[in-house]
Each structure stands twice: as C-alpha cells, then as structure tokens.
Amino acid sequence: MLDAMTTMNISLPDALKCFVDEQVNERGYGTCSEYVRELIRRDQQRQQLRALLLDGAASGMTTPVNGDYFESLRTRVRNARK
Structure with missing residues (x-):
C-alpha cells in the first residue's frame, strides 16, 4: 500500500536549484521530488541513529x-537460525 502524498512547495536560490538538478541527472533520480525525499529519509535515519547513540552513551557502564x-552471541545466532 502506498502512502498518501502531499504537495509541498519550496523556494531555492538559483545555485541550489542548479545543484539539485545536477544531482537528479547524475544520480539517476526521476524527479527533484525523489531526490528531496531521499535526503529527508537519510536525515530521519541520521536522527534516529543519533538518538540511539545518545541513549547508549547515557545508559551507563556495563560489564x-x-x-x-562473543561466543555466547554466536551460539544464540546459530540456535536462532535452526
């Protein structure tokens, strides 16, 4: 099932518009919208990773x-594949 799409208009200076157009052409995106959606997805992933790293850093010391x-981890993975 596809997510519903909403239109959002953005204004870019000419230099950024040229850059976006170049990226679309050079990297095989079909449209500028596809390129911008990919940038937003990557930013979401970056923020999620950052939050996980901060949570881990704040979680305190472990043994x-x-x-x-590591051998116990390998054993758990082997057993999970069965």
Whole structure:
C-alpha cells in the first residue's frame, strides 16, 4: 500500500536549484521530488541513529565483554537460525 502524498512547495536560490538538478541527472533520480525525499529519509535515519547513540552513551557502564560473551552471541545466532 502506498502512502498518501502531499504537495509541498519550496523556494531555492538559483545555485541550489542548479545543484539539485545536477544531482537528479547524475544520480539517476526521476524527479527533484525523489531526490528531496531521499535526503529527508537519510536525515530521519541520521536522527534516529543519533538518538540511539545518545541513549547508549547515557545508559551507563556495563560489564566488560570478553571472548565468552562473543561466543555466547554466536551460539544464540546459530540456535536462532535452526
């Protein structure tokens, strides 16, 4: 199922409009809208990653990891594939 689309008009200086047009042509986007949607998706992903990193940094210290820890992860992955 496709998401509903809404139109949003933006104003760009000539230099940015030329840059967008170049990116569309050079990178194989069908339209300027496709290029802008991709930029917005990447920014969303960047913000989500940043939030996860900040959450991890704020979560406090954990116990040190060693070879046994990584082996237990490998075992869990192997068992999950079965």
